[in-house]
Amino acid sequence: MPPKPKVPGLIKGLGVTFGEMVKTLKDGPQTTRYPHEREEVAPRARGVIALHEENCTSCMLCARECPDWCIFIEAHKYLAPPRREGGKPRQKNELDRFDIDFSLCMYCGICVEVCPFDALFWSPEHEYSEIRIADLLHDKSRLDQWMQTVPDFEPYEAGSDAKVKKVPR
Amino acid sequence: MTAISDPQSVAALAADAVDNRVNLDFETEGMTLNMGPQHPATHGTLRIIARLDGEQVISAEPMCGYMHRGYEKLTEVRTYPQINALINRIDWLGSFANEVPFILAAEKLMGVEAPPRAQWIRTILFEMSRIANISLFLGDFGLQLGGMTAGFYAFRDREWVLNQIESATGGRFHPNFDRIGGLKDDLPKGWIESSHIAMDKLLAFCDELEDLLVGNEIFQGRTRGIGVIPADIALSYGLSGANLRASGVDWDLRRDNCPPGLVYDKADWKVWTHPDGDCFARTWVRLQETREAAKIVKQLLDTIPSGPVMAKVPRIIKVPEGEAYVATENPLGEMGYYVVSKGDLVPFRVKIRSASFNNISIVPWVARGAYVPDLISILGSLYFILGDIDR
Amino acid sequence: MTLLLASFAPPYWLSTLIKVLVISAVVPTTALILGMVFLFKIMSWMQSRLGPQEAGPRGTLQLLADGVKFLQKEDIAPNGADLWVFKVAPLVVLMSTLLLYVALPASMHLVVADLDVGVFFVLAISSLSVIGVLMAGWASASKYSLMGALRAAGQLIAYELPMVLAVIGVVIQAGTMSLNGIVLAQNNGSIFGWGGIGFPYILTQFVGFFIFIAAVQAELTQPPFDMPVAESEIVSGYQVEYTGFRFLIFFLAEFATAFAFAAIAAVLFLGGWAVPWLPTSSDWYYVLGPIVLFAKVMMVAFIIFWVRFTYPRFREDQLQSLAWKVLIPLALVNIVVTAVLKVVL
Numbered sequence: 005m006p007p008k009p010k011v012p013g014l015i016k017g018l019g020v021t022f023g024e025m026v027k028t029l030k031d032g033p034q035t036t037r038y039p040h041e042r043e044e045v046a047p048r049a050r051g052v053i054a055l056h057e058e059n060c061t062s063c064m065l066c067a068r069e070c071p072d073w074c075i076f077i078e079a080h081k082y083l084a085p086p087r088r089e090g091g092k093p094r095q096k097n098e099l100d101r102f103d104i105d106f107s108l109c110m111y112c113g114i115c116v117e118v119c120p121f122d123a124l125f126w127s128p129e130h131e132y133s134e135i136r137i138a139d140l141l142h143d144k145s146r147l148d149q150w151m152q153t154v155p156d157f158e159p160y161e162a163g164s165d166a167k168v169k170k171v172p173r
Numbered sequence: 174m175t176a177i178s179d180p181q182s183v184a185a186l187a188a189d190a191v192d193n194r195v196n197l198d199f200e201t202e203g204m205t206l207n208m209g210p211q212h213p214a215t216h217g218t219l220r221i222i223a224r225l226d227g228e229q230v231i232s233a234e235p236m237c238g239y240m241h242r243g244y245e246k247l248t249e250v251r252t253y254p255q256i257n258a259l260i261n262r263i264d265w266l267g268s269f270a271n272e273v274p275f276i277l278a279a280e281k282l283m284g285v286e287a288p289p290r291a292q293w294i295r296t297i298l299f300e301m302s303r304i305a306n307i308s309l310f311l312g313d314f315g316l317q318l319g320g321m322t323a324g325f326y327a328f329r330d331r332e333w334v335l336n337q338i339e340s341a342t343g344g345r346f347h348p349n350f351d352r353i354g355g356l357k358d359d360l361p362k363g364w365i366e367s368s369h370i371a372m373d374k375l376l377a378f379c380d381e382l383e384d385l386l387v388g389n390e391i392f393q394g395r396t397r398g399i400g401v402i403p404a405d406i407a408l409s410y411g412l413s414g415a416n417l418r419a420s421g422v423d424w425d426l427r428r429d430n431c432p433p434g435l436v437y438d439k440a441d442w443k444v445w446t447h448p449d450g451d452c453f454a455r456t457w458v459r460l461q462e463t464r465e466a467a468k469i470v471k472q473l474l475d476t477i478p479s480g481p482v483m484a485k486v487p488r489i490i491k492v493p494e495g496e497a498y499v500a501t502e503n504p505l506g507e508m509g510y511y512v513v514s515k516g517d518l519v520p521f522r523v524k525i526r527s528a529s530f531n532n533i534s535i536v537p538w539v540a541r542g543a544y545v546p547d548l549i550s551i552l553g554s555l556y557f558i559l560g561d562i563d564r
Numbered sequence: 565m566t567l568l569l570a571s572f573a574p575p576y577w578l579s580t581l582i583k584v585l586v587i588s589a590v591v592p593t594t595a596l597i598l599g600m601v602f603l604f605k606i607m608s609w610m611q612s613r614l615g616p617q618e619a620g621p622r623g624t625l626q627l628l629a630d631g632v633k634f635l636q637k638e639d640i641a642p643n644g645a646d647l648w649v650f651k652v653a654p655l656v657v658l659m660s661t662l663l664l665y666v667a668l669p670a671s672m673h674l675v676v677a678d679l680d681v682g683v684f685f686v687l688a689i690s691s692l693s694v695i696g697v698l699m700a701g702w703a704s705a706s707k708y709s710l711m712g713a714l715r716a717a718g719q720l721i722a723y724e725l726p727m728v729l730a731v732i733g734v735v736i737q738a739g740t741m742s743l744n745g746i747v748l749a750q751n752n753g754s755i756f757g758w759g760g761i762g763f764p765y766i767l768t769q770f771v772g773f774f775i776f777i778a779a780v781q782a783e784l785t786q787p788p789f790d791m792p793v794a795e796s797e798i799v800s801g802y803q804v805e806y807t808g809f810r811f812l813i814f815f816l817a818e819f820a821t822a823f824a825f826a827a828i829a830a831v832l833f834l835g836g837w838a839v840p841w842l843p844t845s846s847d848w849y850y851v852l853g854p855i856v857l858f859a860k861v862m863m864v865a866f867i868i869f870w871v872r873f874t875y876p877r878f879r880e881d882q883l884q885s886l887a888w889k890v891l892i893p894l895a896l897v898n899i900v901v902t903a904v905l906k907v908v909l
Contacts, residue, residue, distance in 0.1 A: 163479030319877030
């Protein structure tokens, strides 16, 4: 049961709001004056997905696992020269089209997680709103540009035995 | 013993009289007020058809379904990781709490146990989502009753918890962090210390809110004695969570029926109940629960064991045949998932037992005889989220 | 300066025109200033945020921008509305506000009409707004506005009585109902022979001041007495169907009335436009009077809005029982004690 207060709650409530007013005038508000100031976003924040094309083998796992089916991949096979003299020519996949439709994307991160070749990365960049919805379809070159905003993976907390992965640059 | 307050019996008589056309003192017509899907006092698109006699409610009928998104049908064609991403959005305020019972049910079917470090962090994030959810309730209840400043303070201080969740999981509102067998990733450096600071700020917020709102005589006049739900009625309607504990029933799934995978027995905490069962009791129990959750988080933060964060689980998850029901004490009440699997990539059927659906079923019973402002108090104090009712 | 003004005797129509222009300029200005300072800035600081910053330097022109926004909105009337009553209702409320400013003294001679029964006039005129509220609620043909209007009818009429009774104590002490006379009585009075700060009636009439402020809060339908305009229940109550310019009139009327009531409280309890160490016959008061009155109004308005932003709202029956069972008996006791002490001391 709550104890009976000594000072009536009406007076205490007035004191709380007055104190907050003084604190705001002295220390500043608790708000960030966007767009003049910007907030510090956590490095792990899920802002936009970046693609490192060299690692992608168009295995289509990300497109298959996406709950919204917002990744569109087209690739063709080509014969690469053999790795050493006298070997067989290797069959490789080359990406024609890798689009992520961010108007459908629900930022769940399943595609980034299931990629077996570490070709997709999260970036905390979040200011990419467009006037037309069609512009929210980011194609291969734009996704590659986002790689520059991907931060390095942070070190883990004490007691963890996970290895910190490296971001290919 | 069922205690029916006087206005309720009068209103029941009045309802009978209106139906049987008996002549009362004044032959007045009732008014049907439609608190429609768009209304500031309902937490979302809930429609309440209230028949009023002046300012007194004769009957109030909630109509939900405006936000039905077809979750249970969606789960029949989505794999387990995909379902995990979707069910974050059922109770969007305490969203990590939605993933946990589902993951625990799947782990039960697979026979996998998460490593201890994962269980600790899972419980910590669960309690943090409880804090995020209920601190919004405290501010929002003030907003509905007219003390708008409380709402601002709640949003301001909730940011601390949301920032913590974001720095660990990547998403403020939809973490999508739980995985079958553990968690997606480990904690970043410095998280434990910043979480301690965040919990201290939350405890200060609870004190500030008690001074501003809960101790306020006007607030107590609006909530004491309003919407009394006796314990047996609460149990028969299937209420859960703080609504049940505010009616005096000492039942908390974290203590009484905790599913394996959460480590509530490793912390020293208390279950709060209140004998009255009115709106004030529900508010007060939730305030104390927030404080208790902050204390649990602080204790668990100091004792996190080291080790891996994910058990050995195959890449493509195929849950073996069987069925499992796991329920946990979510911020809104008891949330349970009944998973039926036929050995596929996708479950055969997932039934979601959401807390708010039962919590709102008591509104017709408790609103009889209340005034319209009391109806607002009652709806606010029962605290449902539309996403949880409609799924 | 007084002689100069006395020699400037304009014809009646010119002086009336000047007075009309002055009031129509002063009323929106005061509403704007009050709204800007309290509703935007002080409320924001109490809620750990800064308030509007973009419109004008530091956001000071935000209300002007809001006014322009209201003006360009479509003028909609609901389908079943009683059109004539619907359109006239905001004007009735505004009219009572404008008439309130007629009796407010900003200085000894800077008053539109120096009535001998100033207090009586002010209290009577302020109750005219109830008709406007009822008209608005009834004519809107919406259940929410009807509920708001009925709540307003009960509340505004109920809180007229404490307001009137609280002021009677001041009238007994001053011995006159004229607002300028009350200011003079406070300024020229003395506390046990020491005329240092005059005799502001708040010192002896603190009960009356408290009741007056509570009644003013209820007359303005501000929280904690804002059941008629309960934002989270009946979404603006009687104002809910009003858009654009008509809503702007309600808004202006509410804040201008707040200023007027705060000014009346300052005149009755705090000494009005006079400062104690400057005799009231001084010519400085032509400039200093409005400034002093403005400062005192800001102090009283701060109390009103401070309470507004902190407390949740009363339920209608709790509100009524507060008026009838607490405030009115308290005010009656105050009158009796004042009368007895006035005769005895």
